[in-house]
Structure formats: structure tokens, C-alpha cells
Amino acid sequence: MSEQDVKQETVSRIVAAYASRPDVSPDEIVALYRRLNGEMTEAPAASPVPRGDTLMQPALPIDQAVTEDKVYCLCCGRGFKMLKRHLGAEHGMTEAEYRAAFGLPEDMPLVAPSYSRKKASHAKEAGLGKYDRSVVTE
Incomplete structure (x- = not known):
């Protein structure tokens, strides 16, 4: 499976899980699909944790x-x-x-x-x- 196939499969799974909610309109599902698909193709895989000596700023003390x-x-x-x-x-x-x-x-x-x-x-x-x-x- 290519990297693009893996990304598309991931987007599909997320959208399917979101679509299973009873309070979601079809327009919201389409908007989510477009947003996720765009983010997956544009952004490189990023780690949520900064590497090196950089620490994240806490939301509260x-x-x-x-x-x-x-x-x-x-x-x-x-x-x-x-x-x-x-x-x-x-x-x-x-x-x-x-x-x-x-x-x-x-x-x-x-x-x-x-x-x-x-x-x-x-x-x-x-x-x-x-x-x-x-x-x-x-």
C-alpha cells in the first residue's frame, strides 16, 4: 500500500466514524472530508511532541x-x-x-x-x- 493509499484510507475511516453520529448533516460530512483530505495531502507527517530542547507552552501554570x-x-x-x-x-x-x-x-x-x-x-x-x-x- 502506498503512502497516498494509507492517507486516503485514514481519511475515509475518520469521515465514516464521524458520519455515524446521528447529529451530523451531509454538508458537515463533505466539509470534513475536504478539510481532512486537504490537510493530509498538504502537510507532512508531524509529531505532536517537539523534538530537541523545545518545550511546549502549557495552557495553565x-x-x-x-x-x-x-x-x-x-x-x-x-x-x-x-x-x-x-x-x-x-x-x-x-x-x-x-x-x-x-x-x-x-x-x-x-x-x-x-x-x-x-x-x-x-x-x-x-x-x-x-x-x-x-x-x-x-
């Missing part, structure tokens, strides 16, 4: 990115309980790329602290993480 109930995306400023899915879907980034793009430490949470505690509590109540350490299986 880094010290305000983590609150008790939300973690805010530094790319767009929106708040979530967890960032992993948003980063991949909206910004095409992995957690490592996100941290590198803003120079964040590895221990910076990408999950809201209250949500993390709640999930840990549910796991403990369900008995996860407990096993009889005196029994050795071979």
Missing part, C-alpha cells in the same frame, strides 16, 4: 494542573479524572511524550488524587492485592 478532584491537560486546559485517554485521543500523545513535552517529572500524577484513592479503596474492599504469603506455589 503547571502548579495548578493537579487539584484534588481533577487533573488539567496542559495542552488544552480541560480538566479530567484521568488524562491518559484524552492525551491519546485528542493530542495523539502517550503519557511519556506528554511529560517530555512539558518537562514534567515522572512522579507527577496524571490521575486525580481523589479518584486514585477511591479506586484503591474499591480494590481493597474487593480483596484485590491480598494473598496468603505462607503458601508457596511451584
Whole structure:
């Protein structure tokens, strides 16, 4: 498959997924197809994460990115309980790329602290993480 075929297949899949929504008009579908097709043919493949020593500018101060109930995306400023899915879907980034793009430490949470505690509590109540350490299986 040529690079052009791969790009056309990608555009087709995106447009088909968008067209499956019940609230989309035919004109919007055509406009999306034209825009995506134009962008795919004009723009070279670009990485969302800058290379080298250049860091992205955060949408809000880094010290305000983590609150008790939300973690805010530094790319767009929106708040979530967890960032992993948003980063991949909206910004095409992995957690490592996100941290590198803003120079964040590895221990910076990408999950809201209250949500993390709640999930840990549910796991403990369900008995996860407990096993009889005196029994050795071979």
C-alpha cells in the first residue's frame, strides 16, 4: 500500500466514524472530508511532541494542573479524572511524550488524587492485592 493509499484510507475511516453520529448533516460530512483530505495531502507527517530542547507552552501554570478532584491537560486546559485517554485521543500523545513535552517529572500524577484513592479503596474492599504469603506455589 502506498503512502497516498494509507492517507486516503485514514481519511475515509475518520469521515465514516464521524458520519455515524446521528447529529451530523451531509454538508458537515463533505466539509470534513475536504478539510481532512486537504490537510493530509498538504502537510507532512508531524509529531505532536517537539523534538530537541523545545518545550511546549502549557495552557495553565503547571502548579495548578493537579487539584484534588481533577487533573488539567496542559495542552488544552480541560480538566479530567484521568488524562491518559484524552492525551491519546485528542493530542495523539502517550503519557511519556506528554511529560517530555512539558518537562514534567515522572512522579507527577496524571490521575486525580481523589479518584486514585477511591479506586484503591474499591480494590481493597474487593480483596484485590491480598494473598496468603505462607503458601508457596511451584
